[in-house]
Amino acid sequence: MISDRVISNGWRTLAVVLAGVLVGCGGGADSADSGGAVFTVVWPESTRLIPEASQSIRVEIRRNNVAVATRVIPRPVGGGSASADFQNLPVGPVSAIATAHPQADGAGVAQASGSVAFTVQAGQTIPFTLNMGSTIDRIEVNPPSVDLNPAQTQPLGITARNAANQIVLVAANKLEWESLNTGVARVDSSGVVTAVSAGSTQVRVRDTESSKIGTATVNVSNPAETVVYWNDFETSVGSEWSNPIIETSPFGRKFLGRFNTSAETLTLSLPANTTQVTLSFKVYIIYSWDGNGNSCCGPDIFDLSIEGGPTLLRTSFSNTEAAAGNLQSYPDAFGTANHSAGTGSSEMGTLGWFGFDTVYTLRYTVPYTASSIRFRFASTLTKGIDDESWGIDDIEVRAKH
Ligand SMILES: [Ca+2]
Ligand SMILES: [Ca+2]
Ligand SMILES: [Ca+2]
Numbered sequence: 001m002i003s004d005r006v007i008s009n010g011w012r013t014l015a016v017v018l019a020g021v022l023v024g025c026g027g028g029a030d031s032a033d034s035g036g037a038v039f040t041v042v043w044p045e046s047t048r049l050i051p052e053a054s055q056s057i058r059v060e061i062r063r064n065n066v067a068v069a070t071r072v073i074p075r076p077v078g079g080g081s082a083s084a085d086f087q088n089l090p091v092g093p094v095s096a097i098a099t100a101h102p103q104a105d106g107a108g109v110a111q112a113s114g115s116v117a118f119t120v121q122a123g124q125t126i127p128f129t130l131n132m133g134s135t136i137d138r139i140e141v142n143p144p145s146v147d148l149n150p151a152q153t154q155p156l157g158i159t160a161r162n163a164a165n166q167i168v169l170v171a172a173n174k175l176e177w178e179s180l181n182t183g184v185a186r187v188d189s190s191g192v193v194t195a196v197s198a199g200s201t202q203v204r205v206r207d208t209e210s211s212k213i214g215t216a217t218v219n220v221s222n223p224a225e226t227v228v229y230w231n232d233f234e235t236s237v238g239s240e241w242s243n244p245i246i247e248t249s250p251f252g253r254k255f256l257g258r259f260n261t262s263a264e265t266l267t268l269s270l271p272a273n274t275t276q277v278t279l280s281f282k283v284y285i286i287y288s289w290d291g292n293g294n295s296c297c298g299p300d301i302f303d304l305s306i307e308g309g310p311t312l313l314r315t316s317f318s319n320t321e322a323a324a325g326n327l328q329s330y331p332d333a334f335g336t337a338n339h340s341a342g343t344g345s346s347e348m349g350t351l352g353w354f355g356f357d358t359v360y361t362l363r364y365t366v367p368y369t370a371s372s373i374r375f376r377f378a379s380t381l382t383k384g385i386d387d388e389s390w391g392i393d394d395i396e397v398r399a400k401h
Contacts, residue, residue, distance in 0.1 A: 036087040036125040037061070037096065037118070039071070043079045054100035054111055059084055063094045072106035089120045096128070100169055112169040115157060136170070136207055137163040139214030146216065148185070148195035149223045156191040156216055158205055176206045185218040195220040223275060229268050229397040231256075240267055247391065250352025255284055257391025263378040264392070265307070270371055271401040277373060279312070280363040281395035282346070287356045289381075289388050291318025291328035292338060298326060300381050300388055301334050304362075307374040312364045318342075319356045330360070359393075373397075 039059045054075070061069040071084035095117045102108040118126060142157045158175065160168040177187045181201035186194045193203060195218070203216045231237060234254045237244040241256065242265040248254050256264075270277070283302065290298035297320070304313040318328035321341035329337050331344040342348050347359035375397075381388045 033091055033122055034088045035091055035120040035122055036085065036089055037120070037128060038083055038085050038125060039073065039096070039098070039128045040081050040083040041073045041075075042081045042129060043075050054102060055104045056101045056106050058099050058101055058106040058110075059086075060097045060099075061086055061089060061094050062097065063090060063092065068094070072101075074104040087125075091120050091122045093117065093119050098169060110172075112171040114160065114167050114169040116159070116167060136160045136168050136210040136212050139205060139207060139212050141203070141205060141214040141216035144216050145219070146193065147219045147221065148193070150195050150197055150220060152195050154193045154195075154218075156187070156193060156203065156205070158191070158214055160207065160212070170207060174208050176208060178204045178206070179218075180204065184220050193218055198222050223400045225278075225398050225400045226271055227396060228270060228399050229266070230395070232394050233392075241265070242267075249284070249357075251350065253351060253393070255282075255391040255393035256395075257284065258286060258385060258389040259377075259379070259391065260385035260389050261379060261381050263376055265377070266375045266395070266397075268373055268397060270368070270373055270399050272371070274371075274399045274401045275367065275369060276365060276400040277368040278363065278365040278398040278400075279375060279395075280361070282393045283360050283362060283377075284351060284391040284393060285317040285319060285345075285358045285360065286351065286389045286391065287319065287353050287387060288323070288383070289317045289319045289328075290324065291316045291320070291326040291341060292335070293382075294327050294338065295325040297324065297382055299334065301379060302390065303376075303378045303380070304364075305376050305378075306366065306368070307376055308370075309368070310366060312366070313362065317358065317360070319358060368399075 041057050056072050056074045058070065058072050060067050069086050069089060071086065073082050073084045076082050095115055097113060097115045099110040099113040101110060138161055140159045142159060146154045148154055158170065160170045162168055177189060177191050179185050179187045179201055181199065183196060184199035184201040185196055185203065187203045191205065198221050200217065200219045203218055205214045233246050233256050237246055237256060243262065246254055246256060247258050289300040290296065291300060293299040299316050301314065301316050305311040315330040315334045316328050317330055318326045318341040320326045327338040328341055328343065329335060330339065342358050344360065345358040346361040349355040349357060350359065351357040377392065379390055
């Protein structure tokens with residue numbers, strides 16, 4: 001190994017052995033719900049050229065990407081080994097990031113780094129040995145395969161190993177990242193992948209000292225869209241609705257309702273990682289709604305919102321233009337327009353309330369990321385339920401995730 005280094009004088013890669021052998025508790029940990037790890041750095045003799053003149057190794061233990069413990073292991077005068085003992089680490093998966101620094105106190109720009117993931121076991125101490133003198137045999141990319149939606153990003157890391165399967169520290173500025181199809185995914189100089197459009201590509205990383213190459217597969221697909229709720233109210237309705245009542249119109253169509261001035265809510269769970277929700281439904285505007293109330297008896301307003309979120313619709317509907325001259329705001333927002341009764345409707349006079357009924361087919365798509373959603377349907381009406389009422393039919397909620 002020494003002769004190798006002499007021959008390849010420009011070889012500056014730091015090497016580290018992370019030989020993760022789990023051993024039984026030898027008295028290291030002092031609690032049943034914590035464990036430990038010991039990192040031992042084996043430095044070359046003092047006469048031997050130290051790559052990049054590193055004087056210390058900083059080892060940081062991270063849990064959920066948050067540092068929970070850090071130790072600096074300075075290079076002993078004259079070489080030899082030095083250790084850092086981590087105890088009382090939380091049980092569970094962690095990662096250790098080792099970086100080589102030019103100053104003995106761990107200061108200075110990191111010259112090289114490597115990482116290893118392991119699981120802290122209760123009452124056990126895991127030994128790792130970092131051996132500062134090896135050469136890269138191969139490069140693994142972590143994770144080796146990623147699935148992304150367009151515009152999502154994913155940092156990639158590398159594990160360089162020597163022929164003995166030991167982990168080698170590598171300087172980041174010695175790595176060249178490349179995407180083989182930048183129309184599918186791009187990668188920046190620090191290994192962060194950004195998905196562009198559906199397809200599959202390989203991302204390569206090359207260590208310029210050893211010329212070894214590692215690859216990862218990046219699969220980009222458009223997000224799935226799932227129907228999370230659907231009901232035509234022809235059979236049953238459940239407790240997802242605050243007031244789950246079904247009525248049959250005079251012409252025989254079943255729907256959710258009727259409602260007058262009470263608010264009605266629909267509460268649904270959404271798939272993990274939902275990014276967008278689409279609501280579509282029909283609202284039945286039943287009997288003598290008076291719209292903007294131009295001549296009398298209004299305004300009669302319908303309101304749809306997401307709890308804690310935006311109002312999707314607040315407008316007025318009229319079925320009484322011919323009878324009383326009342327116009328409506330829909331398809332515009334309430335108070336901003338005077339449209340003829342029925343403007344924008346998908347059906348008129350089809351439900352059986354003596355021609356005084358209209359059906360509007362509504363559809364809204366909004367960005368949404370919470371794990372559940374509550375839609376609120378409400379109205380402000382001026383007369384009782386036998387004069388003005390409404391219902392809901394053919395409702396569907398989709399989530400992109
Ligand atoms: Ca129906
Ligand atoms: Ca009325
Ligand atoms: Ca009214």
